[in-house]
Amino acid sequence: MLSNLKLSLEEARFRKLCDDTQAMSIQGYRSDGTVVYWNEASEKLYGYTADEALGSNLFDLIIPAEMAADVRQAVAWMFEHQQGIPSARLTLKHQDGTDVPVYSSHTVVALPNDEPIMFCMDADLRALDLAEAEVQKLMYFDPLTGLANRNLLLDHLQAAIQTTTKQHKVGAVLLIDVINFHSFNDSLGYESGDSVLRHCAQCISNEARQADTVARIGNDEFVLVLSALSSSFADAATIAEVRASQLLESISRPLNVHHHSLRVNARIGISFFSTQTMDCTILLQQADLALKAVKQQSTSAIGFFDKHMEAAVRHRLELSQALEHAIEQQQLRMVYQPQVNAERQLLSVEALLRWHHPRYGEISPNEFIPIAEASGSILRLGAWVLERCCEQSKLWSNNPKLETLGISINVSPAQFLDPDFVDHVRAILERTQVNPANIRFELTENLMAQNIDFIVQQMQELKQLGISISLDDFGTGYASLAYLTQLPLDELKIDRRFVKTLFKQGEGALLTEMIIGLGRSMNLTIIAEGVETNAQFERLRELGCEVFQGYLFGYPSDTLPDIN
Structure with missing residues (x-):
């Protein structure tokens, strides 16, 4: 009699503990997948109330169709051996059909004179996934413009070099600098400066192809990577020159910020890549040197790292205009x-x-x-x-x-x-x-x-x-x-x-x-x-x-x- 009372008290404590646990979804299942226990945390995690879940089947509730065969096999093994399987990260499904990432642990409880029950304890990973995504975003994207930052740019530039080389073509790196950007901050405030940067980011993105990469790598500096332009250096240089001119024209269109009409101007330095031995950092440095040369002279807003190529492109540009x-x-x-x-x-x-x-x-x-x-x-x-x-x-x-x-x-x-x-x-x-x-x-x-x-x-x-x-x-x-x-x-x-x-x-x-x-x-x-x-x-x-x-x-x- 005392033994039964003790078991009843233990069961009551167990249920109380499971029911009150808000951080952990706990469910109980028979060997055929029928739900026999469903705590309040499970209701919040999967969207089904206890009344809806109890008596239903595990596979109808939260198991995606593509996982069903593997889960059935695992459940059968646990009941056969009356022990759990290693904890794992799983993606289950919510009542509304959306994914629910969880860290899931399983065990089988077998008491004398009672059928064995499989208990699943699932920790909600959605908040963690969001946090990880935010960390990834901070690591690889510029928070103001949403463009790639330097870290992601280097990855994409390396991929562009490999792709361009395989196609036996030439690609280009365009380093874009906003002229006198600090004056927007000084005269109109930082919000206006942010609007100018977002405007530039949008203009560059609009001019980019799907295969191109757009990044913001400094306070007022952007990069556009043009991959696989042409098999000829001269043709690639001409195309890069045309794209750069179009970009400058787009950026210079009037921008209205807080009842002020602003005209933004920029300069562009260009370097080229054609072999896998090209180093990403050096390419950016070459584009930066070309940009610095542009800043020192006032005849053009576009400059090339290779001066011989620049002269050839100038001639081709003159022919293009004459044509x-x-x-x-x-x-x-x-x-x-x-x-x-x-x-x-x-x-x-x-x-x-x-x-x-x-x-x-x-x-x-x-x-x-x-x-x-x-x-x-x-x-x-x-x-x-x-x-x-x-x-x-x-x-x-x-x-x-x-x-x-x-x-x-x-x-x-x-x-x-x-x-x-x-x-x-x-x-x-x-x-x-x-x-x-x-x-x-x-x-x-x-x-x-x-x-x-x-x-x-x-x-x-x-x-x-x-x-x-x-x-x-x-x-x-x-x-x-x-x-x-x-x-x-x-x-x-x-x-x-x-x-x-x-x-x-x-x-x-x-x-x-x-x-x-x-x-x-x-x-x-x-x-x-x-x-x-x-x-x-x-x-x-x-x-x-x-x-x-x-x-x-x-x-x-x-x-x-x-x-x-």
């Missing part, structure tokens, strides 16, 4: 290089753009086309070229001898990927009344690195207009055989570098034969460019090439040659 006015100032013209058949009869021409500047003279397309692509002016140039070529083709078609003369027009990837490109082409065809059967668009292989489904759709819509499609530089870049079979092409063009090595044992000769055989099997016209000797012409004819282009048949000219 904006080249159309209006009638500095551009089209020239045409003949394309002939195996009997050297004129079939078509390739239209080539030329630029003569009054100060710089004749500028090579190899120089100004990349500049146009980097600055975005390629869309305007491409539209002008397309219009001139269609007008010229229409004029030629009025001559019975030239009625079917084809014209190949180079279309840049940026131009082709413009969603409005097909509509623009349709409008030009209608306006010029040119025969679309005489028009062929030449597309380069690097276009294939883009959305292949969209590319195929664009090609199909162009072919519906009557335009034919040629793939230029096949075998030099991105186009695989799998892609090639998807593309509604009419022509493959053998790159001049293969023609140049036609008589050497190696890749060039093999690829030339392969391209010709592949094109013929797909019923595509094969044209070889860069044909300069009779030996090359005869060898290409023997291999089955059908159309030829090169200095052997005529140089690019604004008049048509007489081909015998």
Whole structure:
């Protein structure tokens, strides 16, 4: 009798202890998962009242579906061996479906003449997780702007260096300094200064791509990491210069702070990276040296660590600005290089753009086309070229001898990927009344690195207009055989570098034969460019090439040659 009384008292004390424990959720379960005990702390942690939980099943209440099999196995083991398993951190579920991170301990209590019960004791880790997240935020993010701080910047910069190196490209570090920032604090107060910093952070973030990193590393200094800009240092420098100019323009837009209109100005120092051996700290130091040089002179707000590169970029920037006015100032013209058949009869021409500047003279397309692509002016140039070529083709078609003369027009990837490109082409065809059967668009292989489904759709819509499609530089870049079979092409063009090595044992000769055989099997016209000797012409004819282009048949000219 005394023994039973003692057990009752012990049980009462145990229940009292468990019921009053606010810091620890305690639940009791039968071997099948039925809930037999649920304290007040469990109600708060998981959202179920004791009345709702008692008699329900563990797996219906708090166990996520993806954990169910493992938990069933663990529960079965505990009841079989009548002992607990090691404590662990688990993510269980709340009544509303949200995650509940807990530190969970388990034991099995087996009393004489009573069924064993598994007790789970769960400590709520949500507050701890929030605290850890806050610590992480303080460690890696700037509290004022929400941008990455120096610690996170160094991690991201190291990753950008590795990614850029793998792609054999060049990246850039832009160090941005707010000019006379202290004057905002001194004249308008620290709240206004904070508004200026948040404004700058937003402007830089708006100009950043998804792959870029934006950070605040000092009181008034920000960093923008541009990864994988280009495979060429000169092109990467041009792109970085354009991005920096856009950034300065964005930052300088008027900002209203406490009824004051402020204009914020900044300076930018730029360094570049291209190999995994580049050290993050040194890159930042180089950008800082470039920034200091900018501060010492007043001619520009953008400076480069490499002075030779800076001079080259300055020249490219001047060309970029001049290119904006080249159309209006009638500095551009089209020239045409003949394309002939195996009997050297004129079939078509390739239209080539030329630029003569009054100060710089004749500028090579190899120089100004990349500049146009980097600055975005390629869309305007491409539209002008397309219009001139269609007008010229229409004029030629009025001559019975030239009625079917084809014209190949180079279309840049940026131009082709413009969603409005097909509509623009349709409008030009209608306006010029040119025969679309005489028009062929030449597309380069690097276009294939883009959305292949969209590319195929664009090609199909162009072919519906009557335009034919040629793939230029096949075998030099991105186009695989799998892609090639998807593309509604009419022509493959053998790159001049293969023609140049036609008589050497190696890749060039093999690829030339392969391209010709592949094109013929797909019923595509094969044209070889860069044909300069009779030996090359005869060898290409023997291999089955059908159309030829090169200095052997005529140089690019604004008049048509007489081909015998």
